[in-house]
Amino acid sequence: KAGVTQTPRYLIKTRGQQVTLSCSPISGHRSVSWYQQTPGQGLQFLFEYFSETQRNKGNFPGRFSGRQFSNSRSEMNVSTLELGDSALYLCASSLSAHEQYFGPGTRLTVT
Amino acid sequence: GQQVMQIPQYQHVQEGEDFTTYCNSSTTLSNIQWYKQRPGGHPVFLIQLVKSGEVKKQKRLTFQFGEAKKNSSLHITATQTTDVGTYFCAAISGGGADGLTFGKGTHLIIQP
Numbered sequence: 703k704a705g706v707t708q709t710p711r712y713l714i715k716t717r718g719q720q721v722t723l724s725c726s727p728i729s730g731h732r733s734v735s736w737y738q739q740t741p742g743q744g745l746q747f748l749f750e751y752f753s754e755t756q757r758n759k760g761n762f763p764g765r766f767s768g769r770q771f772s773n774s775r776s777e778m779n780v781s782t783l784e785l786g787d788s789a790l791y792l793c794a795s796s797l798s799a800h801e802q803y804f805g806p807g808t809r810l811t812v813t
Numbered sequence: 814g815q816q817v818m819q820i821p822q823y824q825h826v827q828e829g830e831d832f833t834t835y836c837n838s839s840t841t842l843s844n845i846q847w848y849k850q851r852p853g854g855h856p857v858f859l860i861q862l863v864k865s866g867e868v869k870k871q872k873r874l875t876f877q878f879g880e881a882k883k884n885s886s887l888h889i890t891a892t893q894t895t896d897v898g899t900y901f902c903a904a905i906s907g908g909g910a911d912g913l914t915f916g917k918g919t920h921l922i923i924q925p
């Protein structure tokens with residue numbers, strides 16, 4: 703089975719812009735979660751989608767949003783980018799019981 | 814919200830020495846998971862513990878879940894250079910409303 707894929711792998715944006723990241727889960731996995739990883743804050747949960755519905759949400763501002771499509775693929779969007787949004791954004795898919803399979807991540811740099 | 818404290822933040826060991834990382838929570842955990850992230854890589858699931866007092870082994874790795882389900886540990890016997898990376902614990906609270914909460918991780922550095 704193919705693993706979780708994320709596109710793009712690297713991205714450079716300017717403050718104030720917006721960005722959309724994409725994640726394709728493992729075939730058959732209906733749950734997709736997004737995480738932000740930074741050296742200072744570590745891995746922080748953004749949100750989880752299951753069957754196109756947001757099931758859980760972390761403590762991030764409304765500039766961070768996401769969605770899931772009927773084929774379980776997911777996107778996350780960050781609007782009005784700030785320098786502090788520079789991070790590795792990881793997507794993880796799950797079949798059940800919260801065991802997460804992570805993708806390689808998207809490295810976002812905001813200048 | 815749910816918080817999971819993990820110590821130590823960094824651990825330097827000589828190759829062949831043992832290594833242990835600890836994870837603690839102030840609240841009872843439904844389960845606890847452990848992940849490993851190699852430098853430049855992404856977290857990879859290692860194991861999930863569910864039962865009070867549970868102990869599981871994977872070759873040189875031993876995972877324990879405390880009796881009160883508030884702490885856990887990962888012990889590596891006779892470390893090898895392939896063990897280098899960051900080890901994270903992750904937990905979901907009994908309510909489950911906040912998704913997975915990760916500890917800050919323990920960076921294992923091995924000196925040959």
